[in-house]
Amino acid sequence: MDLKNYIASIPGFPKEGIIFRDVTPILQNADVMRSVIDAFDAFVKEQNADFILAPEARGFLFGTTVAMECGIGFAPVRKPGKLPRKSISETYQLEYGTDELCIHADAIQPGQKVVVIDDLLATGGTVEAIIKLVHKMGGEVVGCAFVIELDDLNGKERFGDIPVCSLTHFAGE
Ligand SMILES: O=P(O)(O)OC[C@H]1O[C@H](OP(=O)(O)OP(=O)(O)O)[C@H](O)[C@@H]1O
Numbered sequence: 504m505d506l507k508n509y510i511a512s513i514p515g516f517p518k519e520g521i522i523f524r525d526v527t528p529i530l531q532n533a534d535v536m537r538s539v540i541d542a543f544d545a546f547v548k549e550q551n552a553d554f555i556l557a558p559e560a561r562g563f564l565f566g567t568t569v570a571m572e573c574g575i576g577f578a579p580v581r582k583p584g585k586l587p588r589k590s591i592s593e594t595y596q597l598e599y600g601t602d603e604l605c606i607h608a609d610a611i612q613p614g615q616k617v618v619v620i621d622d623l624l625a626t627g628g629t630v631e632a633i634i635k636l637v638h639k640m641g642g643e644v645v646g647c648a649f650v651i652e653l654d655d656l657n658g659k660e661r662f663g664d665i666p667v668c669s670l671t672h673f674a675g676e
Pocket residue numbers: 558559560561562621622623624625626627628629630658
């Protein structure tokens with residue numbers, strides 16, 4: 504089974520020059536979704552992780568399922584103004600301007616080993632901000648896992664020597 508057959512590519516969305524890589528066909532096929540979750544499950548176990556984090560919105564599609572499969576906890580990383588309890592935040596750079604990610608202050612306990620899961624790695628800004636949030640809370644990111652990596656953007660260079668698992672690769676946007 505070639506995972507690329509279950510990723511739709513939409514040129515010009517959400518703006519000209521971008522080829523949007525849509526993972527929703529994976530979710531429409533239980534066998535394909537099972538193979539993705541099994542691959543992430545094996546990676547999480549290899550890293551001896553005891554917690555999963557994923558950013559909204561598409562990271563949630565995979566992160567919660569993998570956490571259940573591995574029998575470990577999960578917490579959501581959200582855009583500002585969404586989390587109801589005491590949170591910490593990290594600002595990060597976009598192509599133009601900045602954005603911010605937030606996590607509940609009690610989501611991770613000091614010493615926990617975290618894997619970050621998302622649908623796609625582009626510039627790496629999202630996951631770099633999550634790595635900083637985890638450090639602020641006394642945890643350690645022991646791996647990052649993606650369905651898709653956009654190779655030309657070199658996002659994983661921002662993660663130092665943290666192991667990265669990408670199930671498919673595309674050249675760039
Ligand atoms: O590596 P980066 O350059 O940080 O980009 C990758 C992020 O961009 C997309 O999310 P987006 O911010 O579009 O949010 P969404 O999932 O809510 O649509 C994608 O799901 C990743 O989370």
